[in-house]
Amino acid sequence: MSLTAPRMPRRHGFNDANPVVPYLYLLPFALFFLVFVVYPVGFGFYVSLHRFDLLSETTPFVGLEYYRALFNFDTPQAQFFWQSMRNTTFFTVVSVPLLIATALGLALLLNRPIFGRSFFRAVFFLPGVLTVSVMGILWRWMFDNQIGLVNAVRGDVFGLQPLAFLSVEQLAWVPIIVGTLWWTIGFNMTLYLAALGNISTSYYEAADIDGATPWAKFRFITWPLLGPVTLFVFVTTVLASFQLFGQSLLITAGGPNRSTQSAIMYITEEAFTNNQFSSATAMSFMFGLVMLIFTYLQFRIMARDARGG
Numbered sequence: 001m002s003l004t005a006p007r008m009p010r011r012h013g014f015n016d017a018n019p020v021v022p023y024l025y026l027l028p029f030a031l032f033f034l035v036f037v038v039y040p041v042g043f044g045f046y047v048s049l050h051r052f053d054l055l056s057e058t059t060p061f062v063g064l065e066y067y068r069a070l071f072n073f074d075t076p077q078a079q080f081f082w083q084s085m086r087n088t089t090f091f092t093v094v095s096v097p098l099l100i101a102t103a104l105g106l107a108l109l110l111n112r113p114i115f116g117r118s119f120f121r122a123v124f125f126l127p128g129v130l131t132v133s134v135m136g137i138l139w140r141w142m143f144d145n146q147i148g149l150v151n152a153v154r155g156d157v158f159g160l161q162p163l164a165f166l167s168v169e170q171l172a173w174v175p176i177i178v179g180t181l182w183w184t185i186g187f188n189m190t191l192y193l194a195a196l197g198n199i200s201t202s203y204y205e206a207a208d209i210d211g212a213t214p215w216a217k218f219r220f221i222t223w224p225l226l227g228p229v230t231l232f233v234f235v236t237t238v239l240a241s242f243q244l245f246g247q248s249l250l251i252t253a254g255g256p257n258r259s260t261q262s263a264i265m266y267i268t269e270e271a272f273t274n275n276q277f278s279s280a281t282a283m284s285f286m287f288g289l290v291m292l293i294f295t296y297l298q299f300r301i302m303a304r305d306a307r308g309g
Contacts, residue, residue, distance in 0.1 A: 051278055052277045077283075080261075081283050095241050102181060111197070128186040137250060139182075148165070172260045176252065199221070203221045239294075
């Protein structure tokens with residue numbers, strides 16, 4: 001008499017299920033993606049190729065006319081658009097190094113065992129929870145030409161004349177950049193703090209045995225190991241800076257003489273103030289193309305860094 005093992009009931013795995021089931025799980029996201037991404041982009045491209053007017057029943061096809069107009073610098077649209085692009089680039093070039101360097105410096109300080117470390121971490125992070133409207137109104141008041149706190153301190157404490165921060169082109173960027181630094185630095189600082197906490201202390205112990213100076217430990221241990229998070233912070237900060245809108249709108253209203261008007265501000269003005277929807281849509285796609293090129297270059301750098309060179 002031979003004994004045979006009892007047959008276990010067959011378990012139906014994922015591969016035995018209906019092949020339609022995975023797509024049902026993807027369906028909600030796909031619907032939202034189609035409705036809120038694919039359709040708006042497609043309709044926007046259609047608008048940029050037609051002379052679109054909400055009050056007109058016809059939308060004649062004009063091809064690339066509005067795209068060509070962006071390179072005709074005899075038109076005010078091209079002049080204002082590229083000026084706003086230069087303004088946005090200037091803001092990005094100035095603010096991004098400050099946002100990265102200051103966040104790293106604060107993270108290095110607050111990573112040390114100092115008294116009240118948790119309190120100061122919260123203090124630097126809390127401004128990031130404010131809305132851009134609150135931040136903009138606050139810093140507009142801080143740098144007001146007449147009643148601003150900055151000018152009050154300059155006059156009462158240092159005996160200096162007030163500066164017209166909101167009316168002079170060379171000074172108008174100061175409240176925007178300083179306000180953005182105060183508002184957003186906490187996020188980058190938190191990322192650096194998390195990265196510093198993942199660095200093994202054995203590296204620093206070995207460096208101490210070798211007699212390394214604090215600068216040498218930062219240069220050869222801390223900074224290289226922070227490379228991946230620094231690249232991430234750099235990419236996200238640049239992308240966020242290119243999307244400058246609320247700070248300029250609320251603090252300086254794009255002035256004086258459009259010197260602080262960002263690209264998104266002018267696109268919004270062209271669409272909803274001048275009612276030139278086709279022109280504004282073409283500007284949006286041109287602005288998006290610039291962002292895509294930059295993002296592509298950043299991903300190439302990230303891929304090369306992941307491969308180790």
